[in-house]
Amino acid sequence: MTDTARQENPVADAAAIDDQPAIRLINLTKKFGEVTVVDHLNLDIRRGEFFSLLGPSGCGKTTTLRMIAGFSDATEGTIVLGGEDVTSVQPHKRNVNTVFQSYALFEHLDVEGNVGFGLRRKGLDKSEIKRRVNEMLELVDLAGRASAKPRELSGGQKQRVALARALVNRPEVLLLDEPLAALDLKLRHRMQVELKEIQREVGITFVFVTHDQDEALTMSDRIAIMNNGLIEQSGTPEDVYERPRTKFAAGFIGTSNLMTGMHSEAVLTLESGLSIPLPGHPELTQGAAVSIAIRPEKIWMAEFDPGMVRIPGTVSATVYHGATTQYLVDVAPGVRLTVLEQNLARSRHDDRWTDGDTVELGWKPEHVVVIG
Amino acid sequence: MSTDLQDAVAATLPGAKRQSATRTRLWGWLLLPPAAWMIVFFVSSILIVVALSFGTVNANGRPAFGTSLANYQALMNTTYLTVFIRSLVYSVTTVVLCMFIGYPVAYAIALHGGKYKNALIAALVIPFFASYLIRMYAWSTLLSDEGLVNQALHTVGFTDGVQFLNTPGAVVAGLVYGFVVFMILPIYASLERMDTALIEAGKDLYHSPLRTFFAVTVPATRAGVLGGVLLVFLPALGDFVSAQLLGGPSTFMIGNLIQQQFFESQNQPLGSALTVVLMLALLVFMVFYLRATQRQNRET
Amino acid sequence: MAATTIATEAKTTHSTSRRRRSVEGKPFFAVAFTALFFVLLYVPIVVVILFSFNSKKSLSVFGGFSNRWYVQFFNDEGLQSSLRASLMIASIAMVGALLLGTMLALALERVSSRPARAVGTVSLVPLVTPEIVTGVAALLFFTGLGLKLSLVTVIIAEITFSISYVAVIVRGRLSSMSGEVEEAARDLGCTSWQALRFVTLPTIMPALIAAGLLVFALVFDDFVLAFFTTGVDPQPLSVRIYSEIRLTISPAINAVGTCMLAVSVLLVALSLVIPRLFGRKDSSLDLISGG
Numbered sequence: 001m002t003d004t005a006r007q008e009n010p011v012a013d014a015a016a017i018d019d020q021p022a023i024r025l026i027n028l029t030k031k032f033g034e035v036t037v038v039d040h041l042n043l044d045i046r047r048g049e050f051f052s053l054l055g056p057s058g059c060g061k062t063t064t065l066r067m068i069a070g071f072s073d074a075t076e077g078t079i080v081l082g083g084e085d086v087t088s089v090q091p092h093k094r095n096v097n098t099v100f101q102s103y104a105l106f107e108h109l110d111v112e113g114n115v116g117f118g119l120r121r122k123g124l125d126k127s128e129i130k131r132r133v134n135e136m137l138e139l140v141d142l143a144g145r146a147s148a149k150p151r152e153l154s155g156g157q158k159q160r161v162a163l164a165r166a167l168v169n170r171p172e173v174l175l176l177d178e179p180l181a182a183l184d185l186k187l188r189h190r191m192q193v194e195l196k197e198i199q200r201e202v203g204i205t206f207v208f209v210t211h212d213q214d215e216a217l218t219m220s221d222r223i224a225i226m227n228n229g230l231i232e233q234s235g236t237p238e239d240v241y242e243r244p245r246t247k248f249a250a251g252f253i254g255t256s257n258l259m260t261g262m263h264s265e266a267v268l269t270l271e272s273g274l275s276i277p278l279p280g281h282p283e284l285t286q287g288a289a290v291s292i293a294i295r296p297e298k299i300w301m302a303e304f305d306p307g308m309v310r311i312p313g314t315v316s317a318t319v320y321h322g323a324t325t326q327y328l329v330d331v332a333p334g335v336r337l338t339v340l341e342q343n344l345a346r347s348r349h350d351d352r353w354t355d356g357d358t359v360e361l362g363w364k365p366e367h368v369v370v371i372g
Numbered sequence: 373m374s375t376d377l378q379d380a381v382a383a384t385l386p387g388a389k390r391q392s393a394t395r396t397r398l399w400g401w402l403l404l405p406p407a408a409w410m411i412v413f414f415v416s417s418i419l420i421v422v423a424l425s426f427g428t429v430n431a432n433g434r435p436a437f438g439t440s441l442a443n444y445q446a447l448m449n450t451t452y453l454t455v456f457i458r459s460l461v462y463s464v465t466t467v468v469l470c471m472f473i474g475y476p477v478a479y480a481i482a483l484h485g486g487k488y489k490n491a492l493i494a495a496l497v498i499p500f501f502a503s504y505l506i507r508m509y510a511w512s513t514l515l516s517d518e519g520l521v522n523q524a525l526h527t528v529g530f531t532d533g534v535q536f537l538n539t540p541g542a543v544v545a546g547l548v549y550g551f552v553v554f555m556i557l558p559i560y561a562s563l564e565r566m567d568t569a570l571i572e573a574g575k576d577l578y579h580s581p582l583r584t585f586f587a588v589t590v591p592a593t594r595a596g597v598l599g600g601v602l603l604v605f606l607p608a609l610g611d612f613v614s615a616q617l618l619g620g621p622s623t624f625m626i627g628n629l630i631q632q633q634f635f636e637s638q639n640q641p642l643g644s645a646l647t648v649v650l651m652l653a654l655l656v657f658m659v660f661y662l663r664a665t666q667r668q669n670r671e672t
Numbered sequence: 673m674a675a676t677t678i679a680t681e682a683k684t685t686h687s688t689s690r691r692r693r694s695v696e697g698k699p700f701f702a703v704a705f706t707a708l709f710f711v712l713l714y715v716p717i718v719v720v721i722l723f724s725f726n727s728k729k730s731l732s733v734f735g736g737f738s739n740r741w742y743v744q745f746f747n748d749e750g751l752q753s754s755l756r757a758s759l760m761i762a763s764i765a766m767v768g769a770l771l772l773g774t775m776l777a778l779a780l781e782r783v784s785s786r787p788a789r790a791v792g793t794v795s796l797v798p799l800v801t802p803e804i805v806t807g808v809a810a811l812l813f814f815t816g817l818g819l820k821l822s823l824v825t826v827i828i829a830e831i832t833f834s835i836s837y838v839a840v841i842v843r844g845r846l847s848s849m850s851g852e853v854e855e856a857a858r859d860l861g862c863t864s865w866q867a868l869r870f871v872t873l874p875t876i877m878p879a880l881i882a883a884g885l886l887v888f889a890l891v892f893d894d895f896v897l898a899f900f901t902t903g904v905d906p907q908p909l910s911v912r913i914y915s916e917i918r919l920t921i922s923p924a925i926n927a928v929g930t931c932m933l934a935v936s937v938l939l940v941a942l943s944l945v946i947p948r949l950f951g952r953k954d955s956s957l958d959l960i961s962g963g
Binding site for chain 2: 702706709712713715716720723731732771772773775776778779780782788795798800801802803806808809811812815816828829831832839864865868886889890895910914917918925936937939941944
């Protein structure tokens with residue numbers, strides 16, 4: 001917002017600042033030579049939200065994060081941070097802090113020195129630094145290890161130091177680049193919960209880069225799924241999981257049964273000749289190629305409700321997962337659907353199927369997601 | 373968000389001119405002083421050597437630049453050729469001896485050093501940072517006609533005494549002693565990098581430690597040996613201290629000739645030509661060496 | 673913490689058992705040969721030290737302990753001024769080479785442009801150039817410029833030669849330091865210069881100390897370069913010794929040599945130990961032995 005705008009309409013301007021996103025990316029583009037890594041990205045990240053950039057490696061998510069932090073120049077486009085264009089601002093002058101994948105702790109400083117580093121650069125007085133560092137160490141549960149050197153810490157502790165070192169500066173936005181990738185599974189789950197709690201407590205906007213869909217789903221307020229430098233879809237975890245808008249989004253988050261065929265008269269005819277009823281979609285044009293996606297857990301194999309779409313099939317494989325069992329069911333030559341059944345107490349032995357069994361599959365029409 | 377709105381927002385924002393946030397000239401500036409230093413004091417000084425090798429000594433004994441091949445022609449006589457060949461023979465012998473001495477030592481430390489590995493390597497390295505001159509001097513007193521070695525020989529019955537100094541053997545021994553560490557370290561490094569499972573597998577396959585050694589260990593450490601050959605050959609060919617202290621005029625090498633031209637004959641252009649010949653010999657060797665390592669890289 | 677300890681212990685037992693097995697598994701030849709090698713490696717050094725304390729003038733008959741050669745050394749004004757000259761050369765060359773070599777290493781690790789790589793290659797050439805070539809080149813360069821040979825010319829030549837060593841050691845350390853560390857510093861409010869000063873340099877400090885000590889030892893002992901580039905008075909200690917041992921054999925040289933050995937052994941040992949004190953696994957020892 002320019003000064004003139006502010007003078008002309010101060011009231012409207014104040015309202016605009018309130019609505020202002022923490023980060024606004026406008027046509028953000030990054031090219032390395034001929035390769036376009038981030039391709040005209042447009043994105044708003046709201047204040048105080050836990051936002052995840054989710055995608056496979058090489059999708060441009062880390063490059064986007066590095067551009068926001070200022071470590072990488074945008075080839076084109078604009079980065080707006082709290083209403084201010086920071087595209088050409090050096091990293092040390094941006095009010096963002098980063099938690100790095102490698103933690104990037106300063107080996108020559110102890111935990112206290114690491115955490116207080118940013119505050120010392122800002123020139124705060126010693127007692128204030130001490131107070132805030134202690135408060136932060138308290139928050140990340142490292143109060144007893146203030147004088148430990150980074151090499152004496154475990155992976156999880158290093159992770160917390162990296163987090164505390166960034167958060168203590170009270171940045172407008174905290175950027176996290178796959179911060180949990182180096183931890184083992186159990187610790188990762190614990191840190192996911194802790195990270196989310198800390199975010200709620202401090203109320204700072206978190207931008208979290210990950211390739212782990214579970215992590216993104218459990219932690220985020222909103223997720224952007226990135227692929228080939230583009231955002232495929234963004235929305236709440238439920239949005240992107242339940243209502244994927246692209247084949248990529250449907251396939252990348254969770255498993256999905258994807259089927260493509262010709263649509264006519266509320267029936268989808270697959271290449272193999274299989275006809276699948278597709279009621280409730282009057283918006284689809286006749287004779288158009290349509291893809292549909294159904295989540296494995298949304299397909300039933302018994303106790304059908306009336307109004308369900310039902311098709312026959314043959315079990316080709318079963319995989320027991322403990323809480324669930326996964327069935328691979330052939331419904332037509334070359335069309336194999338994945339079905340996930342809860343192993344509930346009520347499941348009787350004769351509810352179970354084995355390879356070669358003929359079964360019936362059923363799903364509610366509203367659980368079918370139609371993709372372009 | 374529509375494109376129009378985006379453009380509108382972008383236009384109102386300050387700093388429309390694109391600047392780099394990350395570009396910093398720091399590293400470029402850091403490169404400047406050392407690069408300048410190396411160019412002024414190293415590259416240009418080598419070029420002066422090459423230029424002066426075509427020069428002459430003028431009437432009052434001062435060196436002068438020129439375009440004459442006279443210095444190189446002067447080197448084409450048997451006296452100089454003998455020294456060239458002698459230097460090559462000494463250096464090659466040194467390399468071969470270093471290989472036969474260095475390999476077992478590197479092998480023993482790398483594979484059987486256990487927890488003393490680092491201590492042994494330190495014990496190996498430390499003397500080589502001690503003055504080369506002092507170490508050569510030590511050998512010259514040990515091997516002299518009245519030295520400790522001859523005394524020891526005398527007590528066990530060799531009453532005639534053996535003349536060690538002024539022999540090719542003493543000069544080569546000095547070179548080996550001086551540079552063997554440069555053979556051991558790269559071989560040690562390549563043995564360290566080698567997967568010991570390879571040896572275990574080789575033992576199962578070949579049933580004989582010796583065959584395993586030649587079929588598995590030696591090929592796996594070829595790069596290290598080649599590196600060692602380079603690191604020993606280069607200083608050995610240019611050395612003059614060993615021949616000076618342990619040998620005599622009959623064992624002089626190129627290095628001694630160069631030193632003579634600069635400090636006794638005061639014929640700097642001829643000395644430069646000798647230096648250029650030495651550099652060329654090393655360059656040819658380097659080319660062969662790089663070829664060999666490239667082949668090695670392709671094979672592995 | 674406990675888990676780490678157990679893991680370390682397990683590793684130790686494993687390696688001990690492997691060592692025992694492999695030593696039993698024959699190569700007595702290699703082990704015995706290595707023992708002999710180490711004996712020969714140290715014999716001349718031990719002899720120099722031993723005879724520096726000889727009460728007799730002989731270099732082959734030991735007549736009992738005496739410090740007379742040390743007294744002679746410390747009362748020889750010529751040798752003393754050479755010693756001072758060598759210490760001065762080594763100190764200044766160490767500082768100069770550390771400064772330039774560290775700059776070079778930092779730039780080469782961070783800049784990947786073609787000219788930078790060319791400079792990188794050139795800076796390694798002194799490592800594979802026989803000293804006599806470097807010495808001749810330096811001599812001609814200085815005399816060509818009409819400079820009078822002196823301790824200054826020795827210092828310049830030694831710096832040129834040592835930059836490569838520093839650059840190799842420091843680059844080795846830098847390459848094991850994630851580039852994200854500097855980014856983290858900039859992220860936390862440092863400019864590039866401040867990141868270098870407050871983070872990079874303190875992090876690589878052990879490597880810098882090790883490199884400095886190593887350069888000091890190398891330059892203090894160096895003979896060939898000093899021989900070609902020194903003036904008449906005062907001469908560096910090694911050049912002085914060279915002219916003395918060519919003329920006469922004097923046991924005082926053993927005393928001088930012992931002192932020089934002591935200096936370099938101390939410095940090199942320190943340079944090997946210091947990075948370990950800072951908890952770094954990649955000491956210069958690993959860098960040296962790693963090729």
